Amino acid sequence: MATRKAVSGPKPSARQMLARELTRLREQSGKTLAALGEDTTYDRAYLHKLETGGRIGSPAVIAALEAVYKTGGQLEMLWEMARNDAFPDKYKRFMKLEPTATVQYAYSVGPIHGLLQTEGYAREVLKVERGRDEHDLEEQVAARLGRQEILRRDDPPHFRAVLDESVLRRGAHDPKVWEGQLEHLLAVSELPNVTLQVLPFSAGPHCLMGTSLTILWLPDGTSVAYTEDQHSGQLIESAADVDDLRLAYDLMRDQALSPRDSVAFIERLLEDGRECAPDPICAPRSGASPATATQKGASASR
Numbered sequence: 001m002a003t004r005k006a007v008s009g010p011k012p013s014a015r016q017m018l019a020r021e022l023t024r025l026r027e028q029s030g031k032t033l034a035a036l037g038e039d040t041t042y043d044r045a046y047l048h049k050l051e052t053g054g055r056i057g058s059p060a061v062i063a064a065l066e067a068v069y070k071t072g073g074q075l076e077m078l079w080e081m082a083r084n085d086a087f088p089d090k091y092k093r094f095m096k097l098e099p100t101a102t103v104q105y106a107y108s109v110g111p112i113h114g115l116l117q118t119e120g121y122a123r124e125v126l127k128v129e130r131g132r133d134e135h136d137l138e139e140q141v142a143a144r145l146g147r148q149e150i151l152r153r154d155d156p157p158h159f160r161a162v163l164d165e166s167v168l169r170r171g172a173h174d175p176k177v178w179e180g181q182l183e184h185l186l187a188v189s190e191l192p193n194v195t196l197q198v199l200p201f202s203a204g205p206h207c208l209m210g211t212s213l214t215i216l217w218l219p220d221g222t223s224v225a226y227t228e229d230q231h232s233g234q235l236i237e238s239a240a241d242v243d244d245l246r247l248a249y250d251l252m253r254d255q256a257l258s259p260r261d262s263v264a265f266i267e268r269l270l271e272d273g274r275e276c277a278p279d280p281i282c283a284p285r286s287g288a289s290p291a292t293a294t295q296k297g298a299s300a301s302r
Contacts, residue, residue, distance in 0.1 A: 019053035103217035
C-alpha cells in the first residue's frame with residue numbers, strides 16, 4: 001500500500017485561524033455580512049476585514065460575535081491566541097518570551113511602560129503614531145492591555161520598573177487621563193510582585209540615557225534583553241551582551257529614588273496636578289519640587 005505523503009508548508013498563524021473560523025461560523029449560520037452587521041452593530045466592511053485577517057478585532061467585537069455564534073468561549077480563546085499578531089514584527093519574539101519570564105526589569109525613558117498603562121493613556125500614546133484608523137487603534141490598545149494579565153496571574157513574575165522623571169513630567173493631553181494614570185501607578189505599586197522606582201533628573205547622566213530597556217529572566221536560567229528607542233527595537237540574546245546591560249541597569253537603578261520615595265514622588269505629582277486643574281499651563285507651586293522633596297531622605301532609605 002502506498003504511503004500517504006505528508007502535506008508540507010507553513011502552518012497557519014493564530015490570526016489566520018481566527019479569520020477562517022469567523023468565516024466558517026458565519027457561513028454555517030447562513031448569515032450575510034450585512035445581516036451580521038445588524039446583529040452586532042459593526043459595519044460590513046469591518047466584519048469583512050476580520051474574516052480576511054486584515055483585522056483581528058477587539059474584545060468588544062469578539063464578544064458581540066460570541067453572542068451571535070455562542071461558541072462557549074472558544075472564539076475568545078482563539079482571539080487571545082491571535083492577539084500578539086497585533087504587535088509589529090519587531091516585538092513578536094519578545095512578546096512570546098515575556099509571559100514565560102520569572103523576573104522582568106524595565107527602564108522607561110519614553111512613555112510609561114506598557115505593563116503599567118491605563119486604557120486612556122495607552123490610547124493617547126498609540127494614537128500619535130501614524131496610519132492608525134479607529135479599529136486599528138482599538139486593536140492595539142486591546143493587545144497592550146492584554147499583556148498586563150501577567151502581573152496579576154496566579155504565578156506572576158517579579159516586575160521592577162524604573163521610570164525616568166521625564167516620563168512622569170510628560171503628561172497625557174487629557175488631564176483626567178493623566179490623573180487616572182498616576183493613580184494607577186500608585187495602585188500597581190502595592191502589588192507584592194511589583195517594585196516601582198523613579199530616576200530623578202538630579203541623578204544626572206547615566207549609561208542608559210535615551211534607551212528604554214527590558215530584561216527578562218527565563219525559566220531555563222538564561223536572560224534576554226530588549227532595547228528600544230522611538231523608531232527601532234532590538235532583542236538581545238547574547239549572554240555577554242545581556243550581562244553588560246544588566247550591569248548598566250544596576251548602576252542606573254542605584255541612582256534612582258527608593259520605592260517609598262518614588263511613591264511619594266508620584267503622589268506629589270498627582271496632588272500638584274489636581275491643584276493646577278483646570279489651568280493647563282499652571283506652573284508648579286512654589287517650594288521644593290517632587291524630586292527635591294523626595295531626594296532628602298532617599299540616601300537613607302535606599
